Amino acid sequence: MTISSSTTSRGAGFSSAPRQGQRTANWRGALSRYGFVLPAMVFLAIFMLYPLLYTVNLSLFDVNAGNFLAGGAPFVGLDNYKEFIASPGFIPSLVVTLVFTVGSLMFQHAIGFMFALFFNRGFPLSALLRALMLVVWVLPAVVSASLWRWIFSGSYGLLNSSLGLFGISSSEPWLVNPNTALIAVIIANIWIGIPFHMMLIYAGLQGVPEQLYEAASLDGASAWKRFRHITVPMMQPVIIIALLLGFVHTFKVFDLIYVMTAGGPAGATNVLSIEVYKLSFEYFRFGDGAAAANVLLLIPLLLSALYLWLRKREESTQ
Amino acid sequence: MKGNSTMSTIRTRRVSRRSIAILAAAVTILGAATACAPGGSDNSSDESQDGAVTLKLWDYFGADGTAEKQLLDNLGAYMDEHPDVQIERKFIAYADLKQSLLQSAGAGSLPDIVIINGPDHQQFAELGIAANLDEKVAEWGELDNYAEGVIASAKYNGSIYGLPSSTNCLALFYNKTMLREAGIEPPTTWKEMEAAAAKLTTPEHFGFAYSAVNNQQAVFQWLPALWQGGGDLYDLTAPEAVVSLDYWAGMMDDGSVSKEALNWDQAAVAAEFGQGRAAMMINGPWQLPFLANEASDLDYGVALLPAGEEAASVTGGENFMIMAGPNEDAAWDLLKFLQTPEIATKSNVAEGSLPIRNDIDPFPGNDKIALFTEQLQVANPRAYGASYAEIADQIVVALQSRMTGSANSEQALKTAADAIVDLLPKQ
Numbered sequence: 001m002t003i004s005s006s007t008t009s010r011g012a013g014f015s016s017a018p019r020q021g022q023r024t025a026n027w028r029g030a031l032s033r034y035g036f037v038l039p040a041m042v043f044l045a046i047f048m049l050y051p052l053l054y055t056v057n058l059s060l061f062d063v064n065a066g067n068f069l070a071g072g073a074p075f076v077g078l079d080n081y082k083e084f085i086a087s088p089g090f091i092p093s094l095v096v097t098l099v100f101t102v103g104s105l106m107f108q109h110a111i112g113f114m115f116a117l118f119f120n121r122g123f124p125l126s127a128l129l130r131a132l133m134l135v136v137w138v139l140p141a142v143v144s145a146s147l148w149r150w151i152f153s154g155s156y157g158l159l160n161s162s163l164g165l166f167g168i169s170s171s172e173p174w175l176v177n178p179n180t181a182l183i184a185v186i187i188a189n190i191w192i193g194i195p196f197h198m199m200l201i202y203a204g205l206q207g208v209p210e211q212l213y214e215a216a217s218l219d220g221a222s223a224w225k226r227f228r229h230i231t232v233p234m235m236q237p238v239i240i241i242a243l244l245l246g247f248v249h250t251f252k253v254f255d256l257i258y259v260m261t262a263g264g265p266a267g268a269t270n271v272l273s274i275e276v277y278k279l280s281f282e283y284f285r286f287g288d289g290a291a292a293a294n295v296l297l298l299i300p301l302l303l304s305a306l307y308l309w310l311r312k313r314e315e316s317t318q
Numbered sequence: 319m320k321g322n323s324t325m326s327t328i329r330t331r332r333v334s335r336r337s338i339a340i341l342a343a344a345v346t347i348l349g350a351a352t353a354c355a356p357g358g359s360d361n362s363s364d365e366s367q368d369g370a371v372t373l374k375l376w377d378y379f380g381a382d383g384t385a386e387k388q389l390l391d392n393l394g395a396y397m398d399e400h401p402d403v404q405i406e407r408k409f410i411a412y413a414d415l416k417q418s419l420l421q422s423a424g425a426g427s428l429p430d431i432v433i434i435n436g437p438d439h440q441q442f443a444e445l446g447i448a449a450n451l452d453e454k455v456a457e458w459g460e461l462d463n464y465a466e467g468v469i470a471s472a473k474y475n476g477s478i479y480g481l482p483s484s485t486n487c488l489a490l491f492y493n494k495t496m497l498r499e500a501g502i503e504p505p506t507t508w509k510e511m512e513a514a515a516a517k518l519t520t521p522e523h524f525g526f527a528y529s530a531v532n533n534q535q536a537v538f539q540w541l542p543a544l545w546q547g548g549g550d551l552y553d554l555t556a557p558e559a560v561v562s563l564d565y566w567a568g569m570m571d572d573g574s575v576s577k578e579a580l581n582w583d584q585a586a587v588a589a590e591f592g593q594g595r596a597a598m599m600i601n602g603p604w605q606l607p608f609l610a611n612e613a614s615d616l617d618y619g620v621a622l623l624p625a626g627e628e629a630a631s632v633t634g635g636e637n638f639m640i641m642a643g644p645n646e647d648a649a650w651d652l653l654k655f656l657q658t659p660e661i662a663t664k665s666n667v668a669e670g671s672l673p674i675r676n677d678i679d680p681f682p683g684n685d686k687i688a689l690f691t692e693q694l695q696v697a698n699p700r701a702y703g704a705s706y707a708e709i710a711d712q713i714v715v716a717l718q719s720r721m722t723g724s725a726n727s728e729q730a731l732k733t734a735a736d737a738i739v740d741l742l743p744k745q
Contacts, residue, residue: 065441065444065445065704066444066445066446068445069423069424069445069446069447070446088733088736088737153578153581154576154577154578155576155578155595173576173577173578173580173581175581176577176578176580176581176722177577177722178718178722178724261532262532262533263532264532264580264714264718265532265580265718265721265722266715266718266719266721266722266724266725267715267718267719268722278708278711281416281417281420282416282707282708282711283705283707283708284420284441284445285708
């Protein structure tokens with residue numbers, strides 16, 4: 001935290017420096033500073049703020065196929081939200097989404113953490129292997145999803161034929177059984193998410209001072225104790241960021257599930273994002289779809305706000 | 319030295335942490351944008367001063383298939399006759415077509431003519447972006463050559479919004495070799511069907527195959543059974559509906575139908591049948607070109623669907639839909655060309671379609687097509703209004719709940735009935 005105070009004092013020193021024509025310089029400085037920010041602001045406004053506000057606006061009207069293009073949709077206030085939350089599909093869909101998100105995240109993070117610790121040891125070819133692992137993350141979701149669809153297929157699936165090698169004869173179609181379909185898509189998503197967590201944690205591990213470990217070793221701390229009392233506390237901010245980011249983009253996963261199961265069987269993998277897609281683009285109920293999208297947005301947004309608030313409180317107490 | 323480098327890495331980490339937080343916010347906001355439909359804007363005209371027209375046509379005919387080849391031939395023939403017309407044909411995957419049309423409508427850059435799946439047609443008529451063809455069709459005066467069932471899906475609120483590209487219905491395909499070995503004839507009743515499916519199931523192949531995939535195709539395949547049992551979507555809690563679902567899913571309970579049917583679309587069902595992994599399947603005539611190409615050695619026949627209380631099948635097919643816009647007249651002229659008996663015959667052959675017009679005979683002497691034409695006499699359209707896509711999704715949930723054992727037929731259909739009651743058109 002010495003860093004943050006030094007940053008502040010440097011900034012303060014700069015602005016309070018006594019100089020001739022200070023006001024003009026400041027004004028010019030401000031102009032150039034805003035000039036640098038402007039392109040980003042314009043980008044955000046057009047591609048993020050506008051769609052966001054448009055969706056909020058859309059969600060307050062009963063927009064459907066009949067009046068989407070013609071106009072004249074009646075204002076219904078929060079009715080779309082009430083209707084969506086009260087619909088029989090909402091709670092099951094929310095539960096599926098949460099199970100999917102938390103289930104994916106736990107394993108993605110734990111396994112990613114282990115890989116990061118492993119790569120942090122810096123063995124020959126570790127940089128190459130690390131880069132190769134990223135391929136999984138870069139692969140288009142449709143490709144990964146098709147791959148996993150095939151792995152979990154019943155008659156020709158790789159999983160079943162692998163089980164056969166161990167003498168377990170199985171023709172279970174994993175994606176068709178409602179008890180295993182959700183687990184199957186979670187496993188696929190864990191596989192996709194591991195490199196992301198690995199890279200974040202790996203980058204964080206680079207910043208943990210080596211002397212701490214040396215000192216702890218001299219004091220006779222075991223490997224587990226060094227991990228528990230040095231790595232984890234030092235890494236805490238990175239862990240939280242990784243989990244938060246992971247939550248946000250796992251909560252709205254669409255393509256992977258849409259390709260693997262399209263929400264089936266019988267709604268077993270029907271996450272909120274699929275519900276949103278169906279409302280807007282299959283049923284043409286745009287008002288309802290927009291309200292559902294905002295509900296989908298709200299949960300990660302609340303979590304992000306909570307995190308920022310915690311950070312602020314933490315910083316102000318130090 | 320060591321200390322300094324540690325400081326700088328910690329600082330780097332702090333900066334990257336902040337930028338990560340900003341990224342988090344950005345990613346969150348992007349989530350909202352996914353459901354955002356584009357706003358409207360002005361229409362652009364492709365017509366230039368000298369009368370030359372560029373027509374945009376969208377379809378989802380798979381690459382290198384016979385249907386695509388024939389379509390391109392037809393468009394080429396039209397352009398040869400009309401040097402002032404340029405046709406830009408674009409392939410859009412079936413799953414993306416509705417969304418692409420919506421987006422292009424919002425952006426004011428709609429195509430001029432689209433080949434669309436029958437049950438999706440009414441939705442676009444309701445949206446107001448499909449052109450009303452009442453006047454043009456009246457002036458044309460050839461509508462009498464079309465059977466009512468063939469053009470039903472192109473009609474909305476008594477007006478006509480397109481003309482058929484292909485028409486079909488479902489019937490029973492059977493592997494002659496397998497049936498001969500088992501010593502049975504193609505089944506004609508539900509009882510015979512259940513017995514045949516069970517008897518034809520061996521370690522090498524299943525007795526029967528249908529699609530129960532998580533989209534409209536599963537409903538398309540089950541609807542005949544619902545009607546055969548005397549039921550209808552309007553009354554899913556009736557015993558007739560329950561019995562028909564028990565019949566349909568029961569063959570999966572017995573192991574006569576693979577559980578993988580829940581992941582098979584109709585093309586996958588045809589592939590199973592073509593590769594000899596199913597002795598019978600329910601499918602349509604558009605699979606005939608596929609089977610001829612991919613399973614030329616297969617000795618198979620087509621029979622009428624087994625009857626329950628009554629005989630029934632379902633009609634399907636694609637329509638040409640003209641989009642409202644400045645090129646309506648030019649698109650209509652192209653459509654009239656595509657509907658001439660000569661061109662329609664060629665297209666029907668390539669698509670494995672039953673004759674769209676009464677005055678053509680695309681498959682003279684073909685007994686399989688003759689059987690489908692006979693089946694067509696008891697086939698009903700899916701005339702369940704503009705919300706059919708949503709209704710069908712609810713029915714799929716019922717089918718899959720029953721097939722996976724998470725609900726019995728009664729519960730599954732009750733849930734679906736409650737969900738669709740407000741979506742069905744008022745009778």
